[in-house]
Amino acid sequence: MDTASTTIAKASSRRSLAWKVTLLSIPLLTLAVLLWLRQVEVNALRQRAISYYGSVPHFQLVNQQGQPFGSAQLAGKIWIADFIYTTCPGPCPIITTRMSELQKPLENTDVHLVSFSVDPEKDTPEVLQKYAEKMQADPKRWDFLSGAKSVIYRLCREGFKLAVSDGSEQQGIPVHSTRMILVDRRGQIRGYYDAMEADAITKLLADTNHLLREQPR
Numbered sequence: 001m002d003t004a005s006t007t008i009a010k011a012s013s014r015r016s017l018a019w020k021v022t023l024l025s026i027p028l029l030t031l032a033v034l035l036w037l038r039q040v041e042v043n044a045l046r047q048r049a050i051s052y053y054g055s056v057p058h059f060q061l062v063n064q065q066g067q068p069f070g071s072a073q074l075a076g077k078i079w080i081a082d083f084i085y086t087t088c089p090g091p092c093p094i095i096t097t098r099m100s101e102l103q104k105p106l107e108n109t110d111v112h113l114v115s116f117s118v119d120p121e122k123d124t125p126e127v128l129q130k131y132a133e134k135m136q137a138d139p140k141r142w143d144f145l146s147g148a149k150s151v152i153y154r155l156c157r158e159g160f161k162l163a164v165s166d167g168s169e170q171q172g173i174p175v176h177s178t179r180m181i182l183v184d185r186r187g188q189i190r191g192y193y194d195a196m197e198a199d200a201i202t203k204l205l206a207d208t209n210h211l212l213r214e215q216p217r
Contacts, residue, residue: 050182050207053189057159061116061147064128069143071187078211079112080204081181082195083156083164085119086131091178095195099180100135103142105205109212113142116156118164118174120146160189182207185215 060070082099084092099113117123123131128144137144145152149166156164162177182191182204191207193200 050190050210053192054161055187056183056189057155059151059155059159061145061151062125063143063145064125064132065139066125069145073143074112074114074183075187076185077110077112078185078208078215079114079183080208081114081116081160081183082179083116083118083162083176085117085174085176086123086127087119089173091196095178095180096131096135098195098201099142100137101201102205102208103138106208107141109208110217111141111208111212113137115142115144116152117144117146118149118152118156118166118176120149120152180204182211184211 056071058071060068060072063069080099080102082095084095086092096115099115102111102113117128123144123146125146128146132139132142132144153164153166156162156176160181162179162181163175164177165175167173167175178195180193180195180200181189182193184190190211191204193204
C-alpha cells in the first residue's frame, strides 16, 4: 500500500473511531442533561409549601426478611409509601420502578421507602424478598410488607384514604391506587404523587427535600 493509501486508511479509521465515540457519548450526555434538568426543577419546586392530609394510624406487619415492621420502625423518619403486588399485570412494575428511582438521590438521607402488598396471601416474605432483590432494593432503606389483608386494606382505605379492592368481583385481580405517599417525621401525610405521571418523581423529590429542611434529624 502506498503512502497516500495508508494516509487515507488512517484518516478513515480515525473518522470511524470518532463516530463510534460520538454515538456512545450521546446517551450519556442525554442522561446527564435530563438529570440536571430534573435537579433544576426539584430546586425550583422545593421552595413551595406542602400541605397536611392527616396522620397514618399505628400498624405492624412483616417485611421481606420475615421481621416485624411497622410504625415503631418508622417513628421519627420521613418515609415514602406505595401499594403494589408482585404478580400485578398492570401498573405495579412502573410504580416500583419509580420508587427505585428515589434510592440514588436520597441515599445520603434517612428517608425510608415502604411498599405494601395488596395481595399478602401470595406475597409472602420469601416472595417479596425475591421481588426486592430483582428491583435491587437496599434492604436497609426499603421494606416490602405483607401480613393480614384486613390490616393492609384498612390502612390503605382509612389511613391513607386510598381506594383498594381485592378484586373478588373482578376475576380476582386486586385493584389499588397508583399514588405514592409522603409521610413526615411526625407520621403526618404530606403529599400524594401519581406514579403514572411523568413529573411525579420530580415533585416528590422536591417535597421530600423540603421536609428534610423543615424537619432535620
